[in-house]
Amino acid sequence: MQPRERILETAFTLFHKQGYNSTGINQIIADSNVAKASFYQHFKSKEDLCVEFLNKRHGFWFDRLNKFTSKSRTSKTKILASFDFLIAMNEAENFRGCSFLNLLSEIPSDNTKILNVIQRHKNDLREYFRKYLADKQLADHIYLLFESAIIESQLFKSQWPVTKSKSIVNTIIN
Amino acid sequence: MQPRERILETAFTLFHKQGYNSTGINQIIADSNVAKASFYQHFKSKEDLCVEFLNKRHGFWFDRLNKFTSKSRTSKTKILASFDFLIAMNEAENFRGCSFLNLLSEIPSDNTKILNVIQRHKNDLREYFRKYLADKQLADHIYLLFESAIIESQLFKSQWPVTKSKSIVNTIIN
DNA sequence: AAATAAATAGACAGACCTGTCTGTTTGTGA
DNA sequence: TCACAAACAGACAGGTCTGTCTATTTATTT
Numbered sequence: 459m460q461p462r463e464r465i466l467e468t469a470f471t472l473f474h475k476q477g478y479n480s481t482g483i484n485q486i487i488a489d490s491n492v493a494k495a496s497f498y499q500h501f502k503s504k505e506d507l508c509v510e511f512l513n514k515r516h517g518f519w520f521d522r523l524n525k526f527t528s529k530s531r532t533s534k535t536k537i538l539a540s541f542d543f544l545i546a547m548n549e550a551e552n553f554r555g556c557s558f559l560n561l562l563s564e565i566p567s568d569n570t571k572i573l574n575v576i577q578r579h580k581n582d583l584r585e586y587f588r589k590y591l592a593d594k595q596l597a598d599h600i601y602l603l604f605e606s607a608i609i610e611s612q613l614f615k616s617q618w619p620v621t622k623s624k625s626i627v628n629t630i631i632n
Numbered sequence: 633m634q635p636r637e638r639i640l641e642t643a644f645t646l647f648h649k650q651g652y653n654s655t656g657i658n659q660i661i662a663d664s665n666v667a668k669a670s671f672y673q674h675f676k677s678k679e680d681l682c683v684e685f686l687n688k689r690h691g692f693w694f695d696r697l698n699k700f701t702s703k704s705r706t707s708k709t710k711i712l713a714s715f716d717f718l719i720a721m722n723e724a725e726n727f728r729g730c731s732f733l734n735l736l737s738e739i740p741s742d743n744t745k746i747l748n749v750i751q752r753h754k755n756d757l758r759e760y761f762r763k764y765l766a767d768k769q770l771a772d773h774i775y776l777l778f779e780s781a782i783i784e785s786q787l788f789k790s791q792w793p794v795t796k797s798k799s800i801v802n803t804i805i806n
Numbered sequence: 807a808a809a810t811a812a813a814t815a816g817a818c819a820g821a822c823c824t825g826t827c828t829g830t831t832t833g834t835g836a
Numbered sequence: 837t838c839a840c841a842a843a844c845a846g847a848c849a850g851g852t853c854t855g856t857c858t859a860t861t862t863a864t865t866t
Contacts, residue, residue: 461813479653480740482853493814498855554741562787563737566654567728580787599800602780602793609783610776613736613754619776626773630804635843656823667844672825 462500464490469511474557478564512575515557533590534631541624548611555612600627636674638664643685648731652738686749689731707764708805715798722785729786774801
């Protein structure tokens with residue numbers, strides 16, 4: 459594997475596991491067996507790597523979501539399966555929550571470059587629910603419960619917010 | 633004002649405005665006109681100060697919430713007013729979101745000391761809604777929408793998630 | 807085989823951070 | 837007035853961080 463990909467792979471793991479500010483360039487290059495000069499040949503700064511990480515995570519996350527829900531046929535079952543996807547992700551990633559929301563709290567609020575990537579990701583998620591539902595109000599309602607499910611399960615290190623959100627969605631959806 | 637209080641006052645402002653990791657001890661003591669030795673006489677570490685900051689913020693936040701909703705008489709209007717409180721806070725604090733949720737993303741996930749304080753705060757908020765509603769499922773539903781309203785308005789730097797959540801709550805509440 | 811590009815190791819600058827320490831000044835109560 | 841405690845200023849240790857630099861080695865291409 460090429461150095462650039464090794465770096466992205468390592469950043470993908472470490473940024474999500476440890477957070478952005480707690481992960482230094484030195485650890486990234488050590489773990490990916492790359493020289494520091496090579497790193498700065500491929501990425502002009504740590505912030506640059508962060509943007510690429512978020513883009514990679516964006517693709518990864520939606521791919522997995524779509525794969526996970528692909529078995530479901532109806533809109534309703536697809537949406538309910540999306541909550542099951544959250545449960546699976548919490549399990550697989552030890553309740554580390556959403557990389558995008560975590561970064562939102564880590565960056566200064568005037569960092570528009572990264573903020574834009576985060577907003578784009580969440581807009582796509584909002585659109586994901588709107589795609590399946592004619593009732594846009596209902597779609598937003600579900601989007602808000604979905605976001606809560608993510609952040610609250612991270613906070614309480616428990617699946618109850620997801621299962622509760624899912625059961626609420628099950629009743630409000632027609 | 634005594635040094636200890638000056639420190640807490642400064643930390644209260646800076647931690648919320650800049651975040652925990654972006655605020656150094658040196659800035660705190662400079663802004664509060666206190667010697668470094670004095671700081672470490674009152675707080676054994678930065679983490680120690682962080683816990684006290686969260687406790688102060690907890691009291692501050694619930695005080696303001698209760699004051700803001702005190703005019704409302706019924707459970708329903710009190711709950712709806714709680715969302716108006718969020719709007720006012722976003723306005724006053726420039727969409728910086730919830731200090732507790734922000735810290736959740738900043739600390740390593742094994743920091744149980746701070747995590748406990750965060751969980752306690754959110755449990756109290758969950759209890760706040762349960763206090764007004766016999767239907768505990770409904771109370772949790774509102775709690776989840778309330779949390780979404782906080783985090784999403786911070787994310788989009790916009791009040792729409794709050795007004796949308798509020799209007800949803802207005803329809804699901806009896 | 808020679809030339810060019812890419813990757814390597816790792817020292818270094820310059821700036822931050824937390825926490826400790828020394829020594830001085832101020833304030834208060836006996 | 838004397839003693840004691842509290843706050844002061846600020847140097848310092850020891851560690852972190854990002855990003856730059858030199859100099860060497862490996863690959864690839866012509």
